Amino acid sequence: MSSHSPAVPKRLFAASLLSLAVSAPALAQEDPIKVGILHSLTGTMAISESTLKDTMLMLIEQQNEQGGLLGRELEPVVVDPASDWPLFAEKARQLLAQDEVDVIFGNWTSVSRKSVLPVVEELDGLLFYPVQYEGEESSENVFYTGAAPNQQAIPAVNYLMNEVGVERWVLAGTDYVYPRTTNKILEAYLKDHGVADDDIMVNYTPFGHSDWQNIVSEIKDFGSQGKKTAVVSTINGDANVPFYRELGNQGIDAADIPVVAFSVGEQELSGIDTAPLVGHLAAWNYFMSVDTDANYDFIDDWIDYTGDEMAVTNDPMEAHYIGFNMWAEAVRKAGTTDVDAVKDAIIGVSVPNLTGGYATMMPNHHITKPVLIGEIQDNGQFSVVWETPSTVAGDAWSDYLPGSRDLISDWRAPMRCGNYNVVEGRCGGGAEVASAE
């Protein structure tokens, strides 16, 4: 992507010239609205996050071509937290205190979000977080446009249980907060549905694990006990490539033991030869292959913007698309970019998503999303084999974890609480919650 970066400033320059020319009388005097972009452009996470930076630049450029917002131009402020978690907090502080941005779009990993959270709350900023995450969190200043576990993991497990008839489960994940919390929720959920302890195998591997021989052979063994077996994978990023390669080489077919992944999207697949993986599954709220005009237009815009005919789109990009449009809509509704006014205005705002429906911002700062299950194709795309009949509202606190099932989050006027305990009837949460994180 970076090989095209020289084109970007030129385009931006051209775009801003154009928008200046079009609406010069109205625009020129007022200060631009500043949009902070907090994604790693260097280091380990650059692989995932740099695309999101470009997505935001594209969305801002498009908005400016339509005359900006409230008659003011949008100005992107890009910083690079370099995949360094503490640096995320520093850069967020810089964006809010020094650059005085009106909103931030950013973060990928949960640990970076946790690092930014206190800063955004202290300086009363707005953060739109576009990646699927483990839930168990609700902040007045953060809007979660990615999937909560009930919008990805639980429906995927339901699909395997009911449509595929899976009875034995391997929960394989990378050893950090998102897989551990998600697997805790899934384990509780599976046991609620009568799955025996013996039929669940949990396995964690270090970041960037590349030697999967033993684990794949264990999975093969676990799956040869006469019950339909599936792997639920929360393996992160890079480590998936050697994992899938090993699966293919040891001859594990999707028809025998399907793997459903929550962190593997079009972008991750673009680094693999997908022929041996055909039929393995992924659960997301968006796939590039979705057959709607809005999606095709988005893809065309993206390909034109990057200048790469083979560029792919993915779920977190759609989340930014929805988040950005929601924020823009809320600013229009509030008539100002003032953080408190936007926070109140955005709840209940509905904007079209790319899969042919609408996304609505809920009072708990999560959004409604359809859940799609896709099978990997030989061209690195997914084909949708199942979807929820309607959209699912994101749940900040899981219904399947003790301590968290009594909590609700509602940031509307009378309550204004992120962890209201309905049993004790007070704001402040339960004791167990901290351990879930």
Next chain:
Amino acid sequence: MRTIRSLVQGLLCLIVVSLAAPAALAAPDDDGRALLEALDVDSYAAKGEAVTAIADSGHPQSRAWLEALLDGKLQRQDDGGRFVVVLANRGRHWPVRDALTDEDLGEMSRRDLDRIGINNALRGQLQNTLALLDLHAPAVSARREAARDLLGEVSPSMVEPLNGLVENEADDEVRRLLTQAIAIQRLEQGDVGAVEALSGSLNTSVRSALSAAARSDDAALAKAATEALAGIEQKQKLNDGIQTLYFGLSLGSVLVLAAIGLAITFGVMGVINMAHGELIMLGAYTTWGMQQLLPGQPGLALVLSIPAGFLVAALAGIVIERSVIQFLKGRPLETLLATFGVSLILQQLVRTLISPLNRTVVSPEWMSGSLMINEGLSLTLNRLFVLGFALLVFAGLMLVMRRTRLGLEVRAVTQNRAMARSMGIRATRVDILTFALGSGVAGLAGVALSQLTNVGPNLGQNYIIDSFMVVVFGGVGNLWGTLVAGLSLGVINQVLEPWAGAVLAKILVLVFIILFIQKRPRGLFPQKGRAAEG
């Protein structure tokens, strides 16, 4: 509903056929069209019926259609409803040809095409259908493959035709596999007699079926199946042992490959080169670049990458040596920091010039899949090649160090620099060549690793710590030590992993090395005599 629809379609076809009777050629096309129309429904069950209809129709193109459907390449035009087969499905515009007439239709936008989707269940059915067709193939290997695919997939309706095939089959292996496939089906129906035919087989489908039978309510069946399973487990134990050893050696060979270049630069020359990992990365990117230059020939590209990867990494090594390391001779701390800086620069260079995203390196056909020793034990081919490659590189390096003038000079310079120089050896030139050799070998490691792991900017980082660990454990300055240390660490890791888990296994190995170094600070094979710390 659906039956009515297909009836109507059938009637329509009849009408069309009767109308177009004079044009005799049109008739089969309409049959074909009706067969395909039946596929274009939402329910996967109905699609399954349509697949059976196509397979039974004997239509000349039925096989091509089923294969296209299996690949997700059978599609339908949004308007006009023409059925097409997509020839290549990357990018936005796809070349297509007509599914019925085989006519080349040029390129179509993917917006205008609707895929006839399949799911895993349907994919299984398609594979079985194709396998059944393949059982009639003239090539024995194709028949064996097909028979193996049918293990655990036989439905009651297939038993009859399969029995017929077994009788007429000339190849023993195919006969044995088919008999097993039928026996699994009988076992699923609760036939105790089937257990005998299956006992002793190590195939996972067989084990799966027996495990299910062992849990059945029929006491006699459960007992027979449990006994058969016990026999199988016994045999499997030996296989598992061999497999763990193989996994260990294979992991070890990766460690050896990554570390062996370092054993030269760090072990022999004493330069702490933190950019060693990035030299590996350069080798991997060379493979990718080579595959871009030779599209469609991944095997040839991979073979050519071996010299190319060596050269690219060696050149990079020379540049690093000339521009940084030569000025920091004898100052290990500064060398460490400077080369760490170099490694960050190289990583970011790749991110900026190529892409922060991982690059796809395709494995050639002959390196995918596995080599089947017996039904319970197969060795993955890519790792087998890497294991062999590691040993070859090691042997080559030993030859260079022991049998060539360069090797002699390197040993002389490292043992006593001043003395060697006074004997007329140009020490600076030897430094450059040694560093280039170590770097080039790192490049070779990169070529091999491109077949196992991600080719991306972070590739090197993942191996640098392990490489130093192996060299230190093996004994600095000793190539044999590196080989033994790498392989044994690999095996220890893989033996620990099944019961300790991947995370804990890694920690245990590290703790083991720390304790070992406490006891023997110079590693497994310490340098003796004059070579040891002068």
